[in-house]
Amino acid sequence: MTKLRLAIVGFGKIATTRHVPAIAASPDVELVAVVDPKAKSPDVPNFASLDALLLDGPDIDAVTLCTPPQVRSAQARLALAAGKHVMLEKPPGATVSEIAPLVAVAQAAKKTLFATWHSRCAPAVEPARKLLAERTIKSVTIIWKEDVRVWHPGQDWIFAPGGFGVFDPGINALSILTRILPRPVFVTRAELGFPANREAPIVVEMEMADATGLSIRTEFDFRQTGPQTWDIRIETDRGRLVLSGGGAKMSDGGNGVVDAMKEEYPTLYRDFVALTSKGECDVDLAPLQIVADAFLLGRRRTVEAFEF
Ligand code: NAP
Numbered sequence: 001m002t003k004l005r006l007a008i009v010g011f012g013k014i015a016t017t018r019h020v021p022a023i024a025a026s027p028d029v030e031l032v033a034v035v036d037p038k039a040k041s042p043d044v045p046n047f048a049s050l051d052a053l054l055l056d057g058p059d060i061d062a063v064t065l066c067t068p069p070q071v072r073s074a075q076a077r078l079a080l081a082a083g084k085h086v087m088l089e090k091p092p093g094a095t096v097s098e099i100a101p102l103v104a105v106a107q108a109a110k111k112t113l114f115a116t117w118h119s120r121c122a123p124a125v126e127p128a129r130k131l132l133a134e135r136t137i138k139s140v141t142i143i144w145k146e147d148v149r150v151w152h153p154g155q156d157w158i159f160a161p162g163g164f165g166v167f168d169p170g171i172n173a174l175s176i177l178t179r180i181l182p183r184p185v186f187v188t189r190a191e192l193g194f195p196a197n198r199e200a201p202i203v204v205e206m207e208m209a210d211a212t213g214l215s216i217r218t219e220f221d222f223r224q225t226g227p228q229t230w231d232i233r234i235e236t237d238r239g240r241l242v243l244s245g246g247g248a249k250m251s252d253g254g255n256g257v258v259d260a261m262k263e264e265y266p267t268l269y270r271d272f273v274a275l276t277s278k279g280e281c282d283v284d285l286a287p288l289q290i291v292a293d294a295f296l297l298g299r300r301r302t303v304e305a306f307e308f
Contacts, residue, residue: 003030004085004273005060009050009075010067011036013152014089018118019064022265028273032058050075054082062112062276065089068157069164073098076113080105085112085276087268090119091171094162096285096292103283110279114272117175117287121264122247128234129180131252136237137181140216143231144173145224148202154308158200165200167291169230170220174287176232176247183210187290190298195306202306206294223306 006023008015011034020041023031034041035053047053050063062085065072073093076086080102092115093099099115106113119125146169148158157163164171178185185208193203202223208216230246239253250258275282 001028003028004062004276005030005032005058006062006064007031007033007035007047007053007057007060008041009035009053009063009065009079010089011039011041011046012066013155015064015066018263018265019066022263022269025266026269026273029269032060035063050078054078060084062087062272068155069094070157070160070162073102076102077105080109080111080113083109083111085114085272087112087114087116087272090115090117090175091164091168091288091291092283092285093288096288099283099285099288103281106281112272112275112279113281113283114268114275115283115285116268116272117172117179117284118264118268119172119175119247120179121262121267122176123260123262124243124247124250124258125176125179127258128176128241128243128247128250131241132180132234132236133182137214138235138237140177140181140214140235141233142173142177142216142218142220143229143233144170145219145221145229147224147228148222148306149308150228156308159195159198159202159306161199163200164291165194165198166202166204166220166222167200167294169222170204170218171287171291172246173218173220173230173232174290176243177216178284178286178290180232180243181210181214183212183214184286185210185214185216185290187293187297190294191301192294192298193301193303195304196302197305197307202303204294204298206298208290 190206192201
């Protein structure tokens, strides 16, 4: 099988730390170009814009968009119009409604649009989904608290409109939640704390439910110093299940049952290659819809101004 010739668009933190190693380890994908206004790859030709790559660059079959969400849909449209498969980093876009037109274009052209949710590839996620399918779930608590200065240093786009603020990491928790629960969930209450000088929330408290009345409580906070927390605690009729470390670990009734190191991105590239071989799309918007609904329903309060 010939390798998928791929360009990364947006050569920042996630592209360099996760995508480049995953592509290098893949027998089926070859990185042939990079697009970024400033950052450069020492290994492949660099282009300042996607237009420039499509005009003057090497032949490519696909792009991975690792740009901030605000510029993704225009880039996806451009790439699909040029007949390329498209992998989207999470979140798939800055709005929910911008995605359906992309899916329509991709399907008409039999090209792949893959909206990735890397946290769903964490090792505890599938085991948790299987266990929960056999249990009665009584309540869920999500605590997702991290230090934005450590994990997103200087990324001003994250606090700009469409940047998601603390929902940028929080949507990872929602991607796990919507994968492991047996029924769809919806937002019932939200309170979003916006720094006085920013356009996206830095702290969120949210409640959700499902059709059976299951209570799901969520705390997202970007101001956490010291120990960082990416936990989902689920009370069930057979004890408490805890996913910690963003889905890297799971304990069941206090007994550790998953504690594995597993890179998430090689799985995404394996799935992408499989989708491109059939020209199929994989786009699940459930986590993005929850974030949008929190903005629709949420009470807004102003909190202390934030500088990196
Ligand atoms: P980042 O470090 O800011 O990287 C984004 C890159 O895209 C920057 O180099 C930026 O250049 C470039 N860029 C901006 N506009 C562009 C355009 N029009 N064309 C080409 N390149 C452009 O951000 P990141 O942390 O990698 O995050 C990117 C996406 O990945 C986000 O959606 C995020 O949620 C997701 N993600 C991040 C992480 C993480 O831990 N960081 C984990 C998983 C997923 P400038 O800096 O010059 O603007």
